[in-house]
Amino acid sequence: MxxxxxxxxxxxxxxxxxxxxxxxxxxxxxxxxxxxxxxxxxxxxxxxxxxxxxxxxxxxxxxxxxxxxxxxxxxxxxxxxxxxxxxxxxxxxxxxGPALRGIHPTAIVDPDAEIGDDVSIGPFCVVERGARIGAGTVLRAHVTVGEDCVLGRRCLLHAGVVIGADGFGFALDEDRHWIKIEQLGAVQIGDDVEIGANSCVDRGALSDTVIEDGVKLDNLVQIGHNVHIGAHSALAGCAGVAGSAKIGAHCTIGGGAVVLGHLTLADGVHISAASVVMRSILKPGQYSGIFPIDENASWERNAATLKQLHGLRERIKALERGLTAS
Amino acid sequence: MxxxxxxxxxxxxxxxxxxxxxxxxxxxxxxxxxxxxxxxxxxxxxxxxxxxxxxxxxxxxxxxxxxxxxxxxxxxxxxxxxxxxxxxxxxxxxxxGPALRGIHPTAIVDPDAEIGDDVSIGPFCVVERGARIGAGTVLRAHVTVGEDCVLGRRCLLHAGVVIGADGFGFALDEDRHWIKIEQLGAVQIGDDVEIGANSCVDRGALSDTVIEDGVKLDNLVQIGHNVHIGAHSALAGCAGVAGSAKIGAHCTIGGGAVVLGHLTLADGVHISAASVVMRSILKPGQYSGIFPIDENASWERNAATLKQLHGLRERIKALERGLTAS
Amino acid sequence: MxxxxxxxxxxxxxxxxxxxxxxxxxxxxxxxxxxxxxxxxxxxxxxxxxxxxxxxxxxxxxxxxxxxxxxxxxxxxxxxxxxxxxxxxxxxxxxxGPALRGIHPTAIVDPDAEIGDDVSIGPFCVVERGARIGAGTVLRAHVTVGEDCVLGRRCLLHAGVVIGADGFGFALDEDRHWIKIEQLGAVQIGDDVEIGANSCVDRGALSDTVIEDGVKLDNLVQIGHNVHIGAHSALAGCAGVAGSAKIGAHCTIGGGAVVLGHLTLADGVHISAASVVMRSILKPGQYSGIFPIDENASWERNAATLKQLHGLRERIKALERGLTAS
CATH class of the missing domain: 3.40.1390.10 (MurE/MurF, N-terminal domain)
Structure with a gap:
């Protein structure tokens, strides 16, 4: 060896x-x-x-x-x-040695799914009707590919990945009950995409959720409906992207970071781990928003003061006026 | 079409x-x-x-x-x-066309589980003994419903959902080893509940974890043991609720938000994405706690200063005293 | 009863x-x-x-x-x-009554895996070649144990756990495409380890990811490649540990907390829920970093001011100089 x-x-x-x-x-x-x-x-x-x-x-x-x-x-x-x-x-x-290819006998592949050459589908996978899986793509165990969802070539989906679950869409009725918005779109995934264990990519509401070529998603990542992720971007573990967000190409999103819905991130935007993107970011660069960890007692004091921060700013202004006046 | x-x-x-x-x-x-x-x-x-x-x-x-x-x-x-x-x-x-109904031949349903009319149980599901599933409920692929757990009518559980795994309960012994607290409760889920892909609802320690009618959970949501979620509340992706928290009716919890254990949220409380609920909230309204994202260099400066914030407040106080005295 | x-x-x-x-x-x-x-x-x-x-x-x-x-x-x-x-x-x-033991007929256990005495392997589990599972260990439904991964004795892995998916490792080539770094290590898990539903422990890049005896992981926890977790530590739900981090013994990591890569946490370090560990912590104790939740309007004001915090500190300094001078 x-x-x-x-x-x-x-x-x-x-x-x-x-x-x-x-x-x-x-x-x-x-x-x-x-x-x-x-x-x-x-x-x-x-x-x-x-x-x-x-x-x-x-x-x-x-x-x-x-x-x-x-x-x-x-x-x-x-x-x-x-x-x-x-x-x-x-x-x-x-x-x-060469990885085993082919469809595992326990996998359930709908007869109306299209499976490319040299595809590997692992044990207990489910590929629903209308799904298409490009040549050379590998699904490990327990992967689900929902109706009409499309995977490109040479993708790798780790165990437990769910492609094409329903996006999270509901309307509130007059009784404040949630009425389901059926998710009529699907998921389109490009070539050379890797998706980590137990990650989820939801189907779109009206049009499709899109993940472009070369994107890499780590484990336990959540991609909401109608998200668009540009080519060669990478999202680390536990990151979440809410519905209709548009992430550019060559972006990186750190572990545990959250991108809110309907935002746009330009190409080349890098989000630090555990940061929350609340507004569109149109300029490439590194962005962060993390509360600095500290000994608990210090944190408690600083966090309590933070709830008065706007007031402190007003007091500083007043002091500045006072000093000028004095 | x-x-x-x-x-x-x-x-x-x-x-x-x-x-x-x-x-x-x-x-x-x-x-x-x-x-x-x-x-x-x-x-x-x-x-x-x-x-x-x-x-x-x-x-x-x-x-x-x-x-x-x-x-x-x-x-x-x-x-x-x-x-x-x-x-x-x-x-x-x-x-x-009409969704397929019935129990997929690969699903494992314990003979001591009770299955209502018009239930759909997808491929590779596991329904353990004593579980009960109400009429019209749909389990997609790879769903696990543990012993004695109860689902109401017209629920929809997406792929990979785990209902009734053990809650996270341990006692530290004299050697500081964790001794398992067996989780003797179960999970009770009401009618019209939807649960997203790969989400988990743990069984209770002594009594049951409860999710009331009309609740909607997105993907990768974690519900700890003995949590109680009131009717028609909705939790977005990657949210986590720790043990014994009680969330009211008509609440919304944003994506990636965390609710700590043993807290109470009143009806109509709305938590912004990625916020952390550390104390009970007894008044309806919108609540947030998110570090604002910024260019990395700015964030670094502000985060460093934040670790001195309590001290800054003291300095402002001193300045105010000084100005008064001068 | x-x-x-x-x-x-x-x-x-x-x-x-x-x-x-x-x-x-x-x-x-x-x-x-x-x-x-x-x-x-x-x-x-x-x-x-x-x-x-x-x-x-x-x-x-x-x-x-x-x-x-x-x-x-x-x-x-x-x-x-x-x-x-x-x-x-x-x-x-x-x-x-006694839990059922043995290998469920639907489980797929590679003939080159080693299974100890009194092991229980649930429905639809996949145990790959070279894996070893110690005596008395229990895998619930849908668990995946990848090639060459080792579980100790009396472990309990809940439904949907994935042990040994690839770590998240890529090199950027001259076209800024991600080139996969094959993950050649495996996962070593000690005795008496419990891992919650849908949690993931990735295999190492060159050497192994290691979880020592008595560690408890809650649901939806992500452990990156080459992480080392010391004995009797516990990580609550949705926590994430990035690659090559080294967590000591008898640590606790709160729900939703994130530990960045390549850091060291000493024995007896306790991280509060939803906190982000950005630097090594070499002294035992409780550490926190959470933005305090507040009514949305208050939060907005304070968060906006926080983006000017470093500037406020400079203004306080100027005021102090002014007061001294006056």
Missing amino acids: ALSLGFIVERLGGALHGDAALQVRAIAPLERARADEISFLAHPKYAAQLAHTHAGCVIVGPEQAVAARARGACIVTERPYVYFARLTQLWKAEHR | ALSLGFIVERLGGALHGDAALQVRAIAPLERARADEISFLAHPKYAAQLAHTHAGCVIVGPEQAVAARARGACIVTERPYVYFARLTQLWKAEHR | ALSLGFIVERLGGALHGDAALQVRAIAPLERARADEISFLAHPKYAAQLAHTHAGCVIVGPEQAVAARARGACIVTERPYVYFARLTQLWKAEHR
Whole structure:
């Protein structure tokens, strides 16, 4: 269960400096790697760790090549972290063997669903009528794809994902009872989308919920009806996006963050974990809104004062007027 | 796949002004509706859009009837948004055909469970002994209803819902190990309750967790043991309610909001998204507690200052004393 | 369906004062307990309730023994709340009968998985190749245990739990597309761990995600890749822990709280509900960071002012300088 450095560069490219016959038995971070393991320098800021690592080989960028060669074998490549990612893919393919393909005998796939080539549908999946699943897409166990929902090619849906549950739509009647608005839209998911375990993407009310190519959703993420997520955006675990929000391309939404409904986020907007987006954000950049954690007693004092903050501002104004007057 | 205006008013009521034979092929929002689509004016504040819509017919309230008739066909009704909701229901019934009823052959229903008339139990559902499911209730795929849990009539549980997992109860022993408190209660759910995908309602510790008639829970909602939710309240996605909290009737809890344990919320309390309820709220109204999102650099400065807020208040007091003294 | 006090103390110990033949039909809290029910005084601060309870028997600590005996039957024990927990266990065993053991015929257990003695695997579970499940562990319905993941002894995994989905790891390539980092690690879970419904524990990227003995996770909890949770810690519902965070032993994390990635929490750190841990916490204690909820209008004013807080601090400084100068 080892790969030679020669095999690695033959498959993934990069310039090898060192013994092509050297076998590595695992991939490991610099600080823990041993002589029979390969490591990587993900970012130049960790360059100081190069001198101390025991790794048998290190994947580095051109600017670290001299230092890396001074200490032992290395593979030089423009983007070491991407190279590392591709190495994990090679590693998995070589060590775990090819993933099983095909439709598990326990899966329930409606005869009116369209299933592309080389699709894998895991145990206890349910694919309803009118659903379409693109070539190479993988559904792990217990995934549900509702009526008329569409998945692109090479998607990966982890266990427990629910695509196409009803959006949350009700009208209040004269007795203040909720009257269900049937959700007549579906879900459209592009190519190369990954969706984490137990996450949900609701069907649209009148038109469809849309997730564009290359989007990555972590576990326990909630996507409301008629949300639109632009290509190559990523949402971390427990994030929630309310109905009809429009998130641009190349955005990142941190874990536990909430995006309220009907908002627009421009391309390249980055929301910190646990922040709440209450207004549209039309300028790329990093945005945050998190109450700073503190020892409980300090927090209590500050939180109590926060409930008087507007009043404090008025008192500061008054002081400023007083000082001017005095 | 179209409905005539005449058929719609025959089924749903309302006063039609225009050609009863006109066929509409979809329901669409005002700004996107085309000549062969029907739209609605959900709120008078959107009345200005009436002049510009291309919809073949618009559902409006009496106060917009004149303006609506001036532009073309319309259906006049007291509550246009409720009419729209009922129209989506009619649309679904006419276009998708009757939903399948009955117990899917893969579902596991304990012989000691009681199943009402016209119940639908989807693929891979598990209904344990002593559970009771009221007439007309629908369980989608992968739903679990635990021992002795009771669902009322006409409920809808989306895929992955778990009713009656154990509440989170433990006692710390002398070694600071957690000793499980077996959860001896169950869950009681009223009529017309809808529960979104992958949401959980835990069984009570000694008595039952209760969800009253007409409550709507969105996806990924967590309801702790012995919570009581009053009739016709609605909780949006990712909301969490901790053990023994009592939420009144006609409340709304925004997405991602958290209600701590053992609190009481009066009827008609509305909690904004992502807010945390730390004390009982006995007066109806809208309540919020959200850190305002900002550009990251601004947030960092303000958050750092927030940790000194109580001290700032003391300094303002001192300034006020100083100004008075000077 | 009742137990005698004599039977209870025979099985659980404690000093009974009162009639050993007295039958109790349920366990109930002090304020609701009736004459044929047994109750408990979980904490001395509730001692005043003793005088008013109608319970047939009360479980109390030594310091309440005199007061408890004055009102009727009691069981005196060092830790009444732990005694209560054990009584719930006895109650369940006596009333519900032994839980079914064994592998449900619908469960899919890979022939290369190792299953310990007396394991229970519920309907529609999936246990993949290389997984190991320790003796006495219980998986409820719809649980997924991924390749090579290890569960200790006497664990309890509620419905919909997903162990070993891929961690959320991607590298950005030159086109700003996400390249998947295959997650080559697995998950190691110790003994006596309980995991709530629909919770997820991701597999590690290179090494394993680790959950030590006695940890309790509530429902809808997300544990990222390479997280390490120390023994006997407890995380309440909807909590999320991002990748590579290290949480000590005997910690508690409140519902909806978020721990960011790569942080360290010392043993005995307690995080309040809905708080966000953004920096390592190396000192035991209670920590909070919650925006105080308020009537919406007040919140709006205070939140708006909060966005100017750093500026207000500068104005206070200026005032202080002015006052000194004046």
